[in-house]
Amino acid sequence: MPIVRPAASVALEAIELRVLQLPLVSPFTTSFGTETVREVIVVRARTTDGDGWGEIVTQHAPLYSSEYTHSAWDVAQRFLIPALLSRGRVAPEEVAGILAPFVGHRMAKAGIELAVLDAALRADGRSLGDYLGAVRDRIPSGVSVGIQRDPAALVETVGGYLDEGYVRIKIKIKPGRDVDDTAAVREAFGAIPLQVDANSAYTLADADTLAALDRFDLLLIEQPLQEDDIVDHATLAARLRTPVCLDESIVSAKAATDALALRAASVINIKAGRVGGYLEAVRVHDLCRDAGVPVWCGGMLETGIGRAANAALAALPGFTLTGDVSASDRFYRRDIVTEPIVLEDGHVRVPTGPGIGVEIDADALDEVTVDRVEVRR
Ligand code: OSB
Ligand code: MG
DSSP states (O other): OOOSSOOOOEEEEEEEEEEEEEEEEEEEEETTEEEEEEEEEEEEEEETTEEEEEEEOOOSSTTSSSOOHHHHHHHIIIIIHHHHHTTSEEOHHHHHHHHTTSOSOHHHHHHHHHHHHHHHHHHHTOBHHHHHTOOOSEEEBEEEEOOOSSHHHHHHHHHHHHHHTOSEEEEEOBTTBSHHHHHHHHHHHOSOOEEEEOTTOOOGGGHHHHHGGGGGOOSOEEOOSOTTOHHHHHHHHHHOSSOEEESTTOOSHHHHHHHHHTTOOSEEEEOHHHHTSHHHHHHHHHHHHHHTOOEEEOOOOOOHHHHHHHHHHTTSTTOOSOBSOOOGGGTOSSOSBSSOOOOBTTEEEOOOSSBTSOOBOHHHHHHHEEEEEEEEO
């Protein structure tokens, strides 16, 4: 379902960027490293009709993708924002085209597009969910669990999330922390909905180890190989009974089309930041739906801004698998919005207010802001 009713254009006056550092409630470890603080960029679009908010989901270092805080900080100020401001009035649907001449930097583009979209929808009194084509008022909530000290600690951590009500568990794996960790969770909790995420930590030479995961009846294995290993993913997928899901590799709707054509994946994780925005994310959703390929909404430890937007996206009809849209308190003691996403009976509510549907907590935002700049027309 492409965007049915476009949003109104807005007259941009300035765009403000802030680097935030939010302490995590517990360290988050993946195959590429451990984070104890979420460094992220928040975008405020100032228009004659009011402000809009977005989030650039880059991390401190280029470990998950080639983008990182200061690449986004630089490219946004030097190229992306000036290109947009020079246009005066812009409709949200025009943002990606205006920024397209600048190669890559999709997370930076996505955060800016979201801020413009939020401003336009707020001015219109219309919710992001309505705009994107949401068909549900709440979505099931899964949780992404980092690598723990040992399998016993993992079992304890997963047990805590199951007690909270999360309806699907994803555990991070890496070489040496795969089969035993997965076995421990299966043994402790039986037939719970369970999947694993390798964040590109393996090569085809590890195919035997990955095939050893087949006996655990996982929902899927996410991104076992490198971002550009599309053909190797196809080779691996043909060897595994566990469905292969791509995350890092799917950087656009075109990349999704190609991966499906090559049978490199039978499931796709959609992240708006990774594909350059929520509008491109809807295009990935649409093509997967047409191809009969299930999708789910991934996460980047979003603040309340991106988390609210992800809840809206995940309410589209093709999101038939439970995503990583967990409650804010899974990562943060204090969010930067006044009504953070909460878990209710294993689900999170899709915001219905104008735009992303949440209000910024100005004091909370100031408290975690470590750098700030405003680019004016
Ligand atoms: O691979 O899905 C991933 C977090 C940062 C970078 C990459 C990933 C993740 C997660 C966390 O798994 C998902 C979430 O926000 O809950
Ligand atoms: Mg992933």
